[in-house]
Amino acid sequence: MQIAPSLSMELLTAADGVGGVVLDASGITFADSAVLHALVETHExxxxxxxxxxxxxxxxxxxxxxxxxxxxxxTLEAALADTRS
Structure with missing residues (x-):
């Protein structure tokens, strides 16, 4: 199973038309360049x-x-509590 394409699609879908996305990364067990690309693209x-x-x-x-x-x-709670945006 390839995580990166799924992660990328989920992140980009979540990013459409919203002010921010919080990703709970605790379940990410492998990070290659595709995962990094998905994170950078979402960040942009x-x-x-x-x-x-x-x-x-x-x-x-x-x-x-x-x-x-x-x-x-x-923690997820800390990310959700940040009011910077």
Whole structure:
């Protein structure tokens, strides 16, 4: 099963016409360039908040420099509580 195309479609659908999207990343078990592309594309369309980022995804985001681009939160509750937008 390929997660990235499904993730990309879900994120982009959610981003259409809304002020922001909160992604609970705790279930992401593998992150390749397709997953990163989906996250970047969504970020370009709306305020993307990524919650509960697992260690392996945080490492990928750190190595690619995307850790400073995205709004990362330790928990889903923290992402939902942020009132920046």
């Amino acid at each position: 369309r709306t305020d993307l908040r990524i919650a509960a980022v697992p260690a392996h995804l945080r490492r990928v985001l750190s190595v690619t420099g995307l850790e400073t681009v995205f709004h990362l939160y330790p």
